[in-house]
Amino acid sequence: xxxxxxxxxxxxxxLVQPALEAAVGRLTAELAVPVRYHFGWTDARGxxxxxxGGGKGVRSALSVLSAEAVGAAGExxxxxxxxxxxxxxxxxxxxxxxxxxxxxxxxxxxxKVYGTDHAIIVGDAVMALAFESLLEAPTPAxxxxxxDLARANAxxxxxxxxxxxxxxxxxxxVADCWDMxxxxxxxxxxxxxxxxxxxxxxxxxxxxxxxxxxxxxxRGFQAVDDLLGIWGAPAVTGKPxxxxxxxxxxSLPVTIALNSDGAAAGELAGIYGRxxxxxADIARAADLVEEAGGRAAAAAAARECMAxxxxxxxxxxxxxAAAGELxALAEFIVDRxx
Numbered sequence: 001x002x003x004x005x006x007x008x009x010x011x012x013x014x015l016v017q018p019a020l021e022a023a024v025g026r027l028t029a030e031l032a033v034p035v036r037y038h039f040g041w042t043d044a045r046g047x048x049x050x051x052x053g054g055g056k057g058v059r060s061a062l063s064v065l066s067a068e069a070v071g072a073a074g075e076x077x078x079x080x081x082x083x084x085x086x087x088x089x090x091x092x093x094x095x096x097x098x099x100x101x102x103x104x105x106x107x108x109x110x111x112k113v114y115g116t117d118h119a120i121i122v123g124d125a126v127m128a129l130a131f132e133s134l135l136e137a138p139t140p141a142x143x144x145x146x147x148d149l150a151r152a153n154a155x156x157x158x159x160x161x162x163x164x165x166x167x168x169x170x171x172x173x174v175a176d177c178w179d180m181x182x183x184x185x186x187x188x189x190x191x192x193x194x195x196x197x198x199x200x201x202x203x204x205x206x207x208x209x210x211x212x213x214x215x216x217x218x219r220g221f222q223a224v225d226d227l228l229g230i231w232g233a234p235a236v237t238g239k240p241x242x243x244x245x246x247x248x249x250x251s252l253p254v255t256i257a258l259n260s261d262g263a264a265a266g267e268l269a270g271i272y273g274r275x276x277x278x279x280a281d282i283a284r285a286a287d288l289v290e291e292a293g294g295r296a297a298a299a300a301a302a303r304e305c306m307a308x309x310x311x312x313x314x315x316x317x318x319x320x321a322a323a324g325e326l327x328a329l330a331e332f333i334v335d336r337x338x
Contacts, residue, residue, distance in 0.1 A: 005056075006332050008325045012061035015074055016081040020060075023082055023133045031125045034114045038093060038122075040105060044113045055105065056338075058221070059084045059192040061329060066210050067196030069322035077196030079134050080145050084192045086130035087153055091160070091188075093123035098164065099247055106238040127153070145198045152191035159184025166250040170269070177255040178219070185225075186218030193217065193326075212312040213326065220305030221333050223298050226251035228337070230286050231295070236338045242282040245289075248272050252301065257294030264292040306334045 024035050036042040042049055060081035067077035095101070096109040097116055103109060111119035134146045162180040166172045193214025197207045228237055229244030229251055244251050250258075258265055258272070268288040271281050289295060309330050313323055 004332075006061075006325065006328045008061050008065060008329060009057050012064040012074070012081065013057045015064060016057070016060040016078055016085065019078050019082045019133075020085055023086065023129055026132075027125055027129065031122055034110050034118065034122045035089075035126060037113065038089060038104075038110050040107075044108075055089070056336075057085070058329070058333065059088055059189065062189065062192040062214060062217075062326070063196045065196065065322050065326050065329070066193050067200045069210065069316075069318040069326065070197045070200050070202040070206055071319055072196070072200035072202075074196075076200050079136070079142060080149075080192075080195035080199050083130040083134040083145075083149055084188065084195060086126050086133065087149065087156075088188060090123040090126035090130070091156060093119055093126065095160070098160070099249075101239065101243065103239055141199050141201055145195050148191055148195065148198060152187045155183045155187035156185075159187065163250075167248060169250070170273075172250045172255055172258070174252075174255055174259055177250060177252050181219055181222045181252065182215070185222040186215045189218030189221060190214035206316060206318065209312055209316040210318075213309050213316075213330075216305045216309035216312060217330050217333065220302040220309065220330070223252050223302035223305065224334055224336065226253055227295065227298055227302075230254075230289060232337065238338075242286055245282045245285045246277060248277070253289050253294035253298040255294075256297045257289040257292035260292040260294070262292060264288045268292065302334050306330050 020039075021041070024032055024039070027035060033042070033046045036046065037044050039055075040049065063077040063081035063084055064074040067080075068074050092104065093110050096104055097111045097119055101109055102112050109119075110122060114122070130149070131146055134142055134149065159180050159182070162176075163184055166176060166180060190211045191214070194207050194211040197210050226244065229239075229249065230242055230253060232239070232241075234241050240246070244254070254268070254272075257268055265288075268285060271277065271285045271288070274281065277285070310327060313326055316323070
């Protein structure tokens with residue numbers, strides 16, 4: 001049975017959303033319209049929608065909780081929550097182009113609606129806006145947070161580059177896959193888990209401990225995402241079934257399966273080597289990944305990441321209520337179906 005979304009997601013959204021909308025409002029109309037569409041606030045023409053259809057808001061929630069964990073008010077983390085959500089969403093706009101994804105959150109992606117060239121520029125503008133928003137008041141704490149975000153963004157870009165290079169290789173190891181995950185996903189989640197504490201001026205050791213928690217959380221987050229990219233229900237995930245297999249992604253369950261012994265690994269490698277895959281190929285590939293142990297091993301790895309995240313959290317002298325909410329958020333992430 002899946003867990004209900006933690007209350008902190010709504011609470012953090014209520015704190016961060018107004019500032020996020022205000023930041024997007026500083027963009028020119030040509031840029032703001034597709035950004036608002038991407039976030040789910042409007043339709044493609046810019047008319048407001050009753051249901052937002054936006055993302056989970058995990059990163060902004062982590063930002064708020066990391067401030068509360070060190071005894072600060074959640075409001076202290078709002079600039080960091082805005083910036084990390086902008087960085088995450090510019091990466092999604094660009095990733096949809098790279099992966100040729102036509103749908104996100106049950107709607108056509110930005111590049112499908114507004115064109116590839118415009119979507120690239122829109123993503124660039126959102127990235128720039130993240131740093132502009134964080135440095136709007138260039139205090140020492142905000143400058144430190146911006147420097148930390150820049151490092152996380154650079155790691156994320158390196159991870160995306162590595163992800164693209166792995167797709168064209170036949171010799172991808174499980175260690176290669178984890179290295180990519182640590183950069184592409186975990187670096188930004190680790191930043192989100194620390195940025196509230198940075199903005200609150202917390203001791204370096206506490207910031208480092210929260211970052212360790214976020215790093216493990218991010219690795220587990222991606223392991224679950226990789227499972228959903230094969231077996232997630234389209235009505236829930238907002239993407240077609242088997243989307244990662246269709247693109248022949250070297251995701252964690254696939255990489256584990258391809259590195260296993262047995263006939264299933266060989267047959268899966270043969271399917272991945274084909275120029276084009278039809279629906280029967282995709283269904284067979286999903287069966288082979290499961291047969292070769294990739295599904296079970298990736299799920300176990302996600303749970304192991306969450307256990308290490310809990311250990312990192314338990315080693316910290318932080319607010320007990322915030323620690324409990326961080327743990328609940330981690331458990332939701334590993335058990336989610338979207």
